[in-house]
Amino acid sequence: MAESSDHLPRLLCLHGGGTSAMIFKIQTRRLQWALRSTFKFVFADGPFESGPGPGVLPAFADCEPFFRWLNPDSQFPEQDQRRVRQMLRKIIKDDGGNFVGVLGFSQGARLTAGLLADQEERNAWEGIPIWKFGVMLCGSFPPLSLSLARTPTTKPSQGIDEHGETREPDEDEIIHIPSVLVRGTLDPHGEKGRRLVRYFDQETAIAMAFKMGHHLPGAAGDTTSDKGDTQKIVDAILKVYADSQP
Template sequence: MAEPSNSHLPRLLCLHGGGTSAMIFKIQTRRLQWSLRQHFRFVFVDAPFESAAGPGVLPVFEGCGPYHRWVIPGSSTPERDQQRVRQVLRKAIADDPGDGEFVGVLGFSQGGRMAAGLLADQEEGEATGLPYWQFAVLLCAGYPPLSMSSERAREEPKGVVDEHGEDVEPEEREILSIPSVHVRGTLDPHCEKGRRLAKYFNRETSVSMEFVMGHHLPGAAGDTTSSKGDTDAIRDAILRAFAGDLKAGGDEGAGANGTRSAQITV
């Protein structure tokens, strides 16, 4: 049952990474949840497809399976898979006992790519039967987005570089204007894919934050570079996105080692 203290709050749909679970993601985001406890109710959902444990899940979450993922690599039935994902998301939304409006979607890694896909589908008028997303939070997410549009899913994503070895810039029609917060780790092997994903979001309605960390959130087990200020910076960016007030800021926050740990660009 929803707690009386937060059942009325606006809700965030939370999508875990590949090879993890809703329960694991709830643990991974505990600092962020605490910092936003007066503003949002977090609703976690398991992806529909079981999988092996994802990178970094073991040994910390040994025995915490089953683990799940949002896509099946090389699936011969992508349209049926997309339908299954829609069903899972709709059920999680319908079953949650909170009564606040669903206002945003928050995703980590593969879940972040799914969140980006939900925004792309919304901007193109795709009928998914899901809430209208006012903003998204993309944590350690990479390119390309995971769309639930059958047509877009069949398209091959553009390469990272063109025939001259130069970065391919997105076309104007591909830029998403829904407010978004992008959080990346400079030590994350997927950081460049995250920077590429951010290019597909309007700079006037998005904020990108980079921390000295790997493929995880500040404060993860074994993390020695982040501080409480890093989580506070993410919290503040999320609140600005919800308010529709993402404005340019400079460097923000200092890591535990005394170095500047977060760069914010809009």
């Protein structure tokens, strides 16, 4: 009989846009196995249904519905932020465990950065844990805040392009919570990942780049990333978790 993980600290897992908790559970199976004695992985579905995201088809064609964390057509961003908060609160409350970290992929990594940014700005919401660390995989830019005090992107700025804001983050926007940021050098969205890194303190963040596309190392069909890349990510996660301890 498999040993129960109920006694372990929790890692909240946020999927990418156009996927789901079930798909992300499959995509992170290597990380789960390597960290099975350290964390319990808890997966959440985004609140907005969508079409399939990049790389979802044809492998997960029968895994509908697909979800997003961001509603691109919404005219009411504050209501959308509230829906995301409510969904995360429910997942956290229903599990009932001790959540210490948050891990996200792509759009989920953007939300991960937003949760950390909100905490830094003292906008931690009731029912949302105090995060000790974050992990962003193939992260998207910019951080997606759930704070009604901020816009769904970041502070207004001059000069917007298809990647979001072009300016450097202000000093008060830098995130100091220990974090791991992973990107692929062959990722077509790699520029967004490079920009996301700028929002994190170089003293407390570990930025890693691997020869891969917009996926995790060792994904189905991946012939580029090294077999040891997953272990390097695992080691980085364990380090930031250790660094977060008092």
